[in-house]
Amino acid sequence: MLDQTARMGRRGLLQTSLAAALAGCATKPDSSFEPALAPIRARTDRIFDIAVCLRPFRPAGPRVETERLGDTLVVHNYGHGGSGWSLSWGSSARAVRLAMQASPAEVAVIGCGALGLTSAILAQRAGARVTIHAREQLPETTSARATGEWTPDSRIALVNAAAPGFGTVWEEMARTSFKRHRDYLGLPGTPVEWIDQYSVSGGSSSSSRSEDSSTTSATPAPVFASYARSIRDLTPRWSPVPADATPFKATAVGRSEIMVFNIADYGHTLLNDFFIAGGQFRRADFRAPAQIAALRQKVVINCTGYGARALWRDETLVPVRGQIARLIPQPEVRYGLVYRGVLTVPRRDGLVVQSFAGGERQGYDDTNEAPDRAEAEQAVRTIAEVFRAGA
Numbered sequence: 302m303l304d305q306t307a308r309m310g311r312r313g314l315l316q317t318s319l320a321a322a323l324a325g326c327a328t329k330p331d332s333s334f335e336p337a338l339a340p341i342r343a344r345t346d347r348i349f350d351i352a353v354c355l356r357p358f359r360p361a362g363p364r365v366e367t368e369r370l371g372d373t374l375v376v377h378n379y380g381h382g383g384s385g386w387s388l389s390w391g392s393s394a395r396a397v398r399l400a401m402q403a404s405p406a407e408v409a410v411i412g413c414g415a416l417g418l419t420s421a422i423l424a425q426r427a428g429a430r431v432t433i434h435a436r437e438q439l440p441e442t443t444s445a446r447a448t449g450e451w452t453p454d455s456r457i458a459l460v461n462a463a464a465p466g467f468g469t470v471w472e473e474m475a476r477t478s479f480k481r482h483r484d485y486l487g488l489p490g491t492p493v494e495w496i497d498q499y500s501v502s503g504g505s506s507s508s509s510r511s512e513d514s515s516t517t518s519a520t521p522a523p524v525f526a527s528y529a530r531s532i533r534d535l536t537p538r539w540s541p542v543p544a545d546a547t548p549f550k551a552t553a554v555g556r557s558e559i560m561v562f563n564i565a566d567y568g569h570t571l572l573n574d575f576f577i578a579g580g581q582f583r584r585a586d587f588r589a590p591a592q593i594a595a596l597r598q599k600v601v602i603n604c605t606g607y608g609a610r611a612l613w614r615d616e617t618l619v620p621v622r623g624q625i626a627r628l629i630p631q632p633e634v635r636y637g638l639v640y641r642g643v644l645t646v647p648r649r650d651g652l653v654v655q656s657f658a659g660g661e662r663q664g665y666d667d668t669n670e671a672p673d674r675a676e677a678e679q680a681v682r683t684i685a686e687v688f689r690a691g692a
């Protein structure tokens with residue numbers, strides 16, 4: 302899960318070589334001082350968590366629009382694929398604008414993931430009293446199982462199915478979100494931070510795995526839309542760095558910087574902000590829209606993520622399975638890695654290791670939520686290979 306420049310690097314790594322990817326992103330090697338990089342203790346016995354979740358993907362892009370249920374105004378805000386955290390503030394700002402057109406004193410938000418919480422907080426800031434109704438609170442949701450990177454166009458729409466004008470809407474959402482995430486930098490607990498991220502190519506010969514293990518099939522593969530170019534000004538580009546200044550066995554190394562969401566703390570901060578502003582939480586499991594129409598609040602923002610498929614019978618929602626493993630955090634490791642189809646992110650609540658060897662279509666239309674320990678261990682072993690002996 303990489304931002305636009307990093308994802309360019311990831312796709313480059315999958316499809317060509319790091320050298321080729323860097324050729325498109327930087328002109329000359331970055332000769333600035335390389336910090337000493339502590340090696341990752343990449344051992345399978347240090348995996349303390351494996352989490353799987355389904356990205357709520359809609360080929361047309363997220364659904365942010367109104368619907369009337371009798372005297373209730375419902376504003377939908379779901380279907381953000383692999384970009385829900387990244388786009389949360391921008392998408393929720395659009396949803397709250399639609400909701401507040403009715404000048405409600407009270408608003409109900411259905412769902413307590415990234416989209417529900419940001420909608421609730423923005424509705425409070427717009428002057429409404431807000432109650433969140435949800436089956437799960439943030440730590441139990443899909444949002445809590447995300448990688449935690451700024452990836453605003455990861456699995457957000459399909460090239461041939463994106464709604465007309467979606468690229469422009471997406472850009473507005475991405476820019477609004479980027480600004481709001483910045484407000485959470487530098488806070489106690491580090492909900493949001495910038496880190497260095499390295500792309501490493503070559504070096505080890507012990508793994509004979511292909512870098513793109515996606516298989517050929519009779520069904521045409523989905524082609525995801527990419528909008529990153531329009532916000533290139535927001536994030537740094539990749540630069541080559543001398544491989545021998547790093548602890549990596551590598552023929553080429555690139556470095557960029559990426560915004561990371563420390564999900565445990567970000568979620569906690571958002572929940573606190575919501576409750577401090579007088580927010581209420583009610584546990585509820587809705588089986589039909591009629592139950593939502595029966596709520597006291599007559600303006601409702603629907604942030605049910607993949608749950609919208611069953612609740613609103615939105616068959617256009619496609620599950621895209623994803624898995625992350627977490628290694629025990631190493632406070633001295635403050636950089637991320639992209640190497641042979643594996644990504645690491647040094648989150649404060651665990652060093653995330655994620656395999657993306659199948660590219661963005663990995664897990665497409667797969668509802669299997671069972672953790673795959675073998676996949677997690679393989680990813681950790683791949684990372685172990687990248688460090689030079691004695692590094």
Ligand SMILES: Cc1cc2nc3c(=O)[nH]c(=O)nc-3n(C[C@H](O)[C@H](O)[C@H](O)COP(=O)(O)OP(=O)(O)OC[C@H]3O[C@@H](n4cnc5c(N)ncnc54)[C@H](O)[C@@H]3O)c2cc1C
Pocket residue numbers: 302353354355356357378379380381382383384385386387388411412413414415416417434435436437438439442443444445446447448449450451452453585586587588604605606607608609612621622623624625
């Ligand atoms: C492996 C993986 C990695 C990811 N990495 C990133 C990343 O790095 N960056 C990024 O931006 N995005 C990432 N994503 C995507 C991101 O996690 C999702 O887009 C986001 O979590 C969706 O948030 P949400 O609030 O819409 O849904 P959810 O988090 O699923 O929340 C839905 C809420 O609605 C409630 N609900 C649902 N149905 C009902 C019902 N019938 N009645 C009552 N309540 C209901 C749930 O209980 C929950 O509270 C990743 C996803 C995966 C799977």
